Every structure is written in C-alpha cells, then in structure tokens.
Amino acid sequence: MPDSPSPAAATGAGRKLTAAVLGLTALVTVMLCAFALPGVNGGPRHIPVGVSGPQQVAQALQKKLDGDAWDVTVHASADALKEAVRNRDVSGGLVVTSGGIDVYTVTAGGPMAANALTAMANAVAAQQQTQATVHDLVPFPEDDPRGAGFSAAALPMIFGGIFPAVALSRLFPGHGGLRTRLAGVLLYSLVAGAAVAAFLQYGTGSLSGDYWLTTLGLALGMAALTTTFIGLEAVMGMAGIGLGAAVVMLLGNPFSGLATGPHWLPSGWAAFGQLLPPGASGSLLRANAFFDGAGAGAPALVLTAWVALGVTLVLVADHRRPVQAPSQTAGVARESVA
Incomplete structure (x- = not known):
C-alpha cells in the first residue's frame, strides 16, 4: 500500500491550498470592484457645455445648470458655440431661440454625455413649454452609428x-x-x-x-x-x-x-x-x-x-554589466595565469 502523507506534509498542503483559495478570491474581488464600480458610480461629472441666446436667458440657464454635473459657459452666438463644440472646448450646448431650444451634441465625443445633455435639454424645454431639437455635430460613422x-x-x-x-x-x-x-x-x-x-x-x-x-x-x-x-x-x-x-x-x-x-x-x-x-x-x-x-x-x-x-x-x-557566475570567474582567472 502506498505510504500516506505525514501529518506535517498534510498540514503544509492544507495551508498552501487555503492561501491559494484566499488569494484567488481576493483577485476576483479586486477585478469585480475595478470593473463594476466605474459603471455603478458613472454619471455626468463636470461635463463642459455651452449656452447661447438672449443675454438674460443664457445667464439664467448658466446659473440654473452649473453644478456637479455641468460646467456651463455662455457663448456670444450659436456659431461661436458650434465652433467651440467642434474644437472640443465644450462637449455640447444649448441655444435658446424664438422657436425653441437647439441642442448641439457630439455622440462620437461620448455617447453617454450626449444622451444626458439631450435629456437635460428636453427637461428645460418642457419647463419653458417649448420643443428641443437635437443636432449631432460629430456623430459616429454611418456604418457603425453606435460606435x-x-x-x-x-x-x-x-x-x-x-x-x-x-x-x-x-x-x-x-x-x-x-x-x-x-x-x-x-x-x-x-x-x-x-x-x-x-x-x-x-x-x-x-x-x-x-x-x-x-x-x-x-x-x-x-x-x-x-x-x-x-x-x-x-x-x-x-x-x-x-x-x-x-x-x-x-x-x-x-x-x-x-x-x-x-x-x-x-x-x-x-x-x-x-x-x-x-x-x-x-x-x-x-x-x-x-x-x-x-x-x-x-x-x-x-x-x-x-x-x-x-x-x-x-x-x-x-548599462548594467551581466554578473558572471563563480565558475566563469574562476575560468577567466586560470586563463590569465596560464
């Protein structure tokens, strides 16, 4: 019959197995935290957006929207706002006109931010009893519209x-x-x-x-x-x-x-x-x-x-010199003596 492992060997194997199980569990937990926490805690965080329109209306919008979710700047005109969007100075913006609100988004710059800006603009338009029209200035290509x-x-x-x-x-x-x-x-x-x-x-x-x-x-x-x-x-x-x-x-x-x-x-x-x-x-x-x-x-x-x-x-x-093994060093010394 084969010899059974000694108690000391069995104890050592048990400790190694326990350490391996705990280590692998910790690794899986860390991976779960790394991948899950960004999704759970995701949301608009200081997204730079612009507003334009009549001065008093634009300043009122800036005061209302500026906060943890949005960093709002006022632009002199709709063209200035669109240029800022294309140059990535802002991630989108709202232009208040007599016919409603024009929303300028850049889906290719971040689809989640574009969706959040659209939702925010719809809420503002509903409060003002008007309509919001979305213009995607930089969309994903037609062959892959969702990116x-x-x-x-x-x-x-x-x-x-x-x-x-x-x-x-x-x-x-x-x-x-x-x-x-x-x-x-x-x-x-x-x-x-x-x-x-x-x-x-x-x-x-x-x-x-x-x-x-x-x-x-x-x-x-x-x-x-x-x-x-x-x-x-x-x-x-x-x-x-x-x-x-x-x-x-x-x-x-x-x-x-x-x-x-x-x-x-x-x-x-x-x-x-x-x-x-x-x-x-x-x-x-x-x-x-x-x-x-x-x-x-x-x-x-x-x-x-x-x-x-x-x-x-x-x-x-x-630039590090390879360390010679002792046998190599002894061989070099013998050759030098010879």
Missing part, C-alpha cells in the same frame, strides 16, 4: 501591448537581446498601428478621420504600452510584465472612459485613467478619428512620457 467598433478597441489594444512584450522577451532573451527587443517594439507599433487603423476604418467603418493621423496615434499608444512592458521586463524580469499587466487591466481599462468618455467617471478616477496608457490611447484615438486632431495634445504627451519611461528602463538595464 461599437470604437468601444471594442480597448482590450485588443491592451493585449496588443502585453503579448508582443512577452513574445519579444522570449525570442530575444537576456542582456544581449535588449536593443533588439526595443527595435522590435518600435517596428511592431508602426505596423500594428497601421493594421488596426485599417481594420477599424475600412473593415468595420468605425472611424472617419484621416487614416495616417489615426495610424500614428495608434502606433504611439501601442509603443507606450509595449515599451513600458519591455522596460519592466528588462529591470524586473517576467514579474515586471505581470505587474504592468495587472495595473493596465485592473485600473487602466475600466478607468479609460473609452466607451463612455472620461467625463462620465468620477473626477478623480477619470483624471487618473487619462494618465495611464489605455485612457490616453483612447482619447488620442477619439481626437484623431473624429475631431481632426483637436484635443490630441494632452494624451499624446502622456503616451510620449510612457514611451520615454520604457526606453529609460531599457537603457538602465542595458
């Missing part, structure tokens, strides 16, 4: 940063492969950015901007993720990629605001999400694909900083 393809791009872009870092680290391991891995990241980002932009713009019809501008933005986003992962791997080993992937998946993805727009998240969460590569990549893609680059400066700067961080980590690892 499903755009919203679905978040996870592929994240995995598009993790998988290449793992593959390049396996194909070109060790200190000698550092520069090759870095060169591979930059080349991959350009090729993958062009491929993703082509698929979303010509395959699904989800984007409508300049193809090459969108390609450069996607390439910068992928380079920010992959370069950072390569740098973490160079300094910390595969544990660095695991750490980076956990942060990006548990925080970067749910706080990116890609599907809803960042103004739909609580203020602190939205600001933090825009400082991580997924949030900045989504904002840059939105700016290039629908607004001709308006508002692209801040996310592009954030992504450039992440690329610089990754390259810096690679250079730090590259």
Whole structure:
C-alpha cells in the first residue's frame, strides 16, 4: 500500500491550498470592484457645455445648470458655440431661440454625455413649454452609428501591448537581446498601428478621420504600452510584465472612459485613467478619428512620457554589466595565469 502523507506534509498542503483559495478570491474581488464600480458610480461629472441666446436667458440657464454635473459657459452666438463644440472646448450646448431650444451634441465625443445633455435639454424645454431639437455635430460613422467598433478597441489594444512584450522577451532573451527587443517594439507599433487603423476604418467603418493621423496615434499608444512592458521586463524580469499587466487591466481599462468618455467617471478616477496608457490611447484615438486632431495634445504627451519611461528602463538595464557566475570567474582567472 502506498505510504500516506505525514501529518506535517498534510498540514503544509492544507495551508498552501487555503492561501491559494484566499488569494484567488481576493483577485476576483479586486477585478469585480475595478470593473463594476466605474459603471455603478458613472454619471455626468463636470461635463463642459455651452449656452447661447438672449443675454438674460443664457445667464439664467448658466446659473440654473452649473453644478456637479455641468460646467456651463455662455457663448456670444450659436456659431461661436458650434465652433467651440467642434474644437472640443465644450462637449455640447444649448441655444435658446424664438422657436425653441437647439441642442448641439457630439455622440462620437461620448455617447453617454450626449444622451444626458439631450435629456437635460428636453427637461428645460418642457419647463419653458417649448420643443428641443437635437443636432449631432460629430456623430459616429454611418456604418457603425453606435460606435461599437470604437468601444471594442480597448482590450485588443491592451493585449496588443502585453503579448508582443512577452513574445519579444522570449525570442530575444537576456542582456544581449535588449536593443533588439526595443527595435522590435518600435517596428511592431508602426505596423500594428497601421493594421488596426485599417481594420477599424475600412473593415468595420468605425472611424472617419484621416487614416495616417489615426495610424500614428495608434502606433504611439501601442509603443507606450509595449515599451513600458519591455522596460519592466528588462529591470524586473517576467514579474515586471505581470505587474504592468495587472495595473493596465485592473485600473487602466475600466478607468479609460473609452466607451463612455472620461467625463462620465468620477473626477478623480477619470483624471487618473487619462494618465495611464489605455485612457490616453483612447482619447488620442477619439481626437484623431473624429475631431481632426483637436484635443490630441494632452494624451499624446502622456503616451510620449510612457514611451520615454520604457526606453529609460531599457537603457538602465542595458548599462548594467551581466554578473558572471563563480565558475566563469574562476575560468577567466586560470586563463590569465596560464
């Protein structure tokens, strides 16, 4: 008969099993919190909107609407308001006319904010016993009117940063492969950015901007993720990629605001999400694909900083001299004596 495990071994196995179960339960709970809390606590948070019309009416609207949900500014005319919307200075607006209220929205800038603005305008119009007419200045393309393809791009872009870092680290391991891995990241980002932009713009019809501008933005986003992962791997080993992937998946993805727009998240969460590569990549893609680059400066700067961080980590690892094993050191000494 096979020997039964000793009491000490059984106790050790029980402790390991308990630790594993508790650890996995904690991981699932953290993931649930990260993905559920932004949705539960979502809502309009200081969405910038404009109002225009007769001076007294516009100022009264500003005083009435300005608060936690809306940041309201008064514009001199309807044309000035529409120009501010297209330049992304505001996310929409209301123009009071003799015939009712004209509502200007930008669905491609954030469908949840556009819906909330429309609902708010209908409520104002009902109070004034008039009608609200909605004008969508920047809609999603006709082939994808709900922006499903755009919203679905978040996870592929994240995995598009993790998988290449793992593959390049396996194909070109060790200190000698550092520069090759870095060169591979930059080349991959350009090729993958062009491929993703082509698929979303010509395959699904989800984007409508300049193809090459969108390609450069996607390439910068992928380079920010992959370069950072390569740098973490160079300094910390595969544990660095695991750490980076956990942060990006548990925080970067749910706080990116890609599907809803960042103004739909609580203020602190939205600001933090825009400082991580997924949030900045989504904002840059939105700016290039629908607004001709308006508002692209801040996310592009954030992504450039992440690329610089990754390259810096690679250079730090590259300047470290590989530590020789004791047997190698003894062999070199014997050869010197001989």
